[in-house]
Amino acid sequence: MRDLKDFFFEPACGLNREKDKKEREKGCSRPKPGSASGGCAFDGAQITLLPIADAVHIVHGPIACAGNSWDNRGTRSSISDYYRMGFTTDISEIDVVYGGEGKLYEAIREAVEKYKPPAVFVYQTCVPAMIGDDIVSVCKKASQDLGIPVIPVESPGFVGSKNLGNKLAGDALFRYVIGTKEPEYTTPYDINLLGEYNIAGELWQVLPLFQELGIRLLACITGDSRYQDIASCHRAKVNMVVCSKALLSLARKMEEKYGVPYFEGSFYGIENTSNTLRNIARLLGDKELMERTERLIALKEEEVKKKLEPYIEKLKGKRVLINTGGVKSWSMVSQVKELGMIVVGTSSKKSTSEDKKRMLELVGDEGMLIDEPNPKELVRLFKDLKVDVLMAGGRSKFVALKEYIPFLDTNQERMKPYAGYEGMLVLAEELIRTLYSPVFELCKEESPW
Numbered sequence: 345m346r347d348l349k350d351f352f353f354e355p356a357c358g359l360n361r362e363k364d365k366k367e368r369e370k371g372c373s374r375p376k377p378g379s380a381s382g383g384c385a386f387d388g389a390q391i392t393l394l395p396i397a398d399a400v401h402i403v404h405g406p407i408a409c410a411g412n413s414w415d416n417r418g419t420r421s422s423i424s425d426y427y428r429m430g431f432t433t434d435i436s437e438i439d440v441v442y443g444g445e446g447k448l449y450e451a452i453r454e455a456v457e458k459y460k461p462p463a464v465f466v467y468q469t470c471v472p473a474m475i476g477d478d479i480v481s482v483c484k485k486a487s488q489d490l491g492i493p494v495i496p497v498e499s500p501g502f503v504g505s506k507n508l509g510n511k512l513a514g515d516a517l518f519r520y521v522i523g524t525k526e527p528e529y530t531t532p533y534d535i536n537l538l539g540e541y542n543i544a545g546e547l548w549q550v551l552p553l554f555q556e557l558g559i560r561l562l563a564c565i566t567g568d569s570r571y572q573d574i575a576s577c578h579r580a581k582v583n584m585v586v587c588s589k590a591l592l593s594l595a596r597k598m599e600e601k602y603g604v605p606y607f608e609g610s611f612y613g614i615e616n617t618s619n620t621l622r623n624i625a626r627l628l629g630d631k632e633l634m635e636r637t638e639r640l641i642a643l644k645e646e647e648v649k650k651k652l653e654p655y656i657e658k659l660k661g662k663r664v665l666i667n668t669g670g671v672k673s674w675s676m677v678s679q680v681k682e683l684g685m686i687v688v689g690t691s692s693k694k695s696t697s698e699d700k701k702r703m704l705e706l707v708g709d710e711g712m713l714i715d716e717p718n719p720k721e722l723v724r725l726f727k728d729l730k731v732d733v734l735m736a737g738g739r740s741k742f743v744a745l746k747e748y749i750p751f752l753d754t755n756q757e758r759m760k761p762y763a764g765y766e767g768m769l770v771l772a773e774e775l776i777r778t779l780y781s782p783v784f785e786l787c788k789e790e791s792p793w
Contacts, residue, residue: 384501386469388509391756392590393465393497393516395541395566396574397421400461403432404448404479405469409501417756420545421568431455435471444477452486452494462571463493463521473500493571495520507590514538514594517565517574522598525575527562533628534562536577538595538606539586542567543756546763550611553621553764556640557633565591578602582627584609584620611763612675613682614645648765652683655772660684662779665725667691667717667736668754674702676735676754677711679762683772687711688729691736719743733779748787750778 383391386409394401394417403410410432421427433451435444452464464486468479483494499512527534535554540547547567554561563569563577583595583606595606605627609620618641625637664685666676677687692700692713703713714721722743725731734744737755744751752774754762762771 383506383509385503385505385509385512386467386499386501388506388511389497389499389513389516390467390509391417391506391541392510392513393566394427395419395421396463396465396569396571397424397427398461399463399465399571400426400429400431400455400459401465401467402448402451402455403430403467403469404444404451404472404477405432405435405467406471407432407434409469417541418544418758419567419756420542420548423568423570426459426461440471440475443475444472445479445482448472448477448479448482449486452483453490456486456490456492461492463495465495465497465516467497468500470500470502473498473502493520493524493575510539510590511593514591518594518597521571521575523575523578523602525572527576527579530562530579531560532581532630533557533559533633534580535559535582535584535624535628536562536580536604537564537567537584537586538591540564540567541756544758544761546611546761546767549761549764549766553617553640553644557621557625557637559624559628559633565594578604580604582606582624584624586610610675611767613679614648614765614768615682616675616678617764618645644765648768651769652772655769655776656684658776658780659772661686662732662775663688663730665689665722665729665731665734665736666754667714667722667734667740674706676762677703677706679768679771680735680775681706682768683775685775688731689714689725691717723747733775748784750781750784752778 386405390401390403410430419427431451433444433447435447439447448466452466455461455464466479466483468477472479479496479498483496487494495516497513497516499509537547542548542564547564551561562580563573565574565577578598578601581604583598583604585592585595585606585608592608598604599606607623607627609623610616611620621637621641622634625634662685664680665688666680668676668691674690677690680687687707688710689712690703690707692703692715700713707713714725717740719740722734722740726734726744726747726749731749733750733752734740735752735754736744738753738757741751741753760770760774761767
């Protein structure tokens with residue numbers, strides 16, 4: 345098991361850089377009891393790696409670990425459905441007594457013979473970690489015997505939160521996958537996306553923009569990705585970190601080892617999308633590309649703003665409460681503000697300190713940050729803040745509906761993609777459909793009996 349101290353001293357984190365030397369030496373906050381309640385480290389690691397759709401992913405642990413997180417995200421793939429299959433060693437009481445390493449080796453062998461994947465990922469969970477199963481050695485032996493990469497992901501849930509699991513997954517990619525293969529060819533316009541998981545197909549809303557500009561996506565880590573693409577992604581010219589801090593450490597390590605510069609960006613909202621395209625063109629350093637990018641931005645912004653006019657008329661002034669996590673907490677704030685809506689509050693429970701700083705700047709005096717968005721607190725906020733619509737994950741759905749508050753799913757389980765210029769139109773349409781659904785007025789009427 346890696347020394348976890350390394351993951352709490354990220355030098356690329358802007359917040360750490362702002363600290364004085366004494367505070368910087370303390371690093372980030374350590375996991376506390378209850379940190380894994382919103383998703384454990386194993387959950388975070390699997391979220392990050394499962395979208396590598398042509399690989400087989402084996403969960404080494406009790407079957408409940410695989411079942412708890414199986415297929416709970418709306419990630420999409422264009423090549424394979426292995427990522428939607430649940431592979432597990434199903435550790436039992438006998439394995440706890442005698443050890444589960446032999447069972448794990450047989451599971452890897454069986455999966456390779458039946459499915460012939462380009463690689464196998466093996467996830468360590470709490471029980472085999474506590475009984476001392478050495479998955480690194482098992483994976484190494486299986487890789488030598490079977491002739492394909494078998495990647496150990498040391499992510500037992502008890503070590504910390506989902507966010508830590510994202511970092512552990514990035515570490516596994518850096519140590520065992522990236523740089524193990526050379527791309528067939530390279531171009532001056534090769535980039536990687538880090539932390540983009542193709543939720544509801546959002547990657548496919550952005551790819552046409554890259555294609556129009558002549559930019560090649562060498563690898564997406566990890567939405568709709570192929571194992572071999574990630575193995576050779578070290579030859580990219582630029583890395584873009586999409587999902588806040590989840591894979592920031594990976595971007596920093598790739599810059600140090602392979603010289604790939606990186607920046608943080610978002611495709612939620614018109615302004616964010618345009619700025620992201622500008623940053624990519626600037627870092628690629630081609631003057632003609634930068635001019636081409638400005639022309640494309642001007643064209644796309646004009647098109648989407650014209651199409652949004654009738655939607656903005658209906659959405660302007662509507663009061664929205666956002667209860668989501670991570671990068672969406674601040675990037676969706678700017679997205680709905682571009683639709684003329686008022687953000688009265690946004691959840692900061694799963695956000696990093698830097699996310700919170702951005703959120704405060706965006707919501708201004710009209711909004712507030714919510715640290716504990718439990719059902720009781722949400723009901724109070726609906727009334728006190730005169731909320732018109734709640735944008736949140738499924739856990740908050742029935743809290744809103746019981747109070748006759750329109751609800752729009754914005755979490756990873758959603759079916760609609762909201763990224764890029766086209767995503768703004770989809771979001772506007774969904775908000776109109778939700779806000780103006782007649783069911784909420786009918787519910788408030790007195791029953792006829």
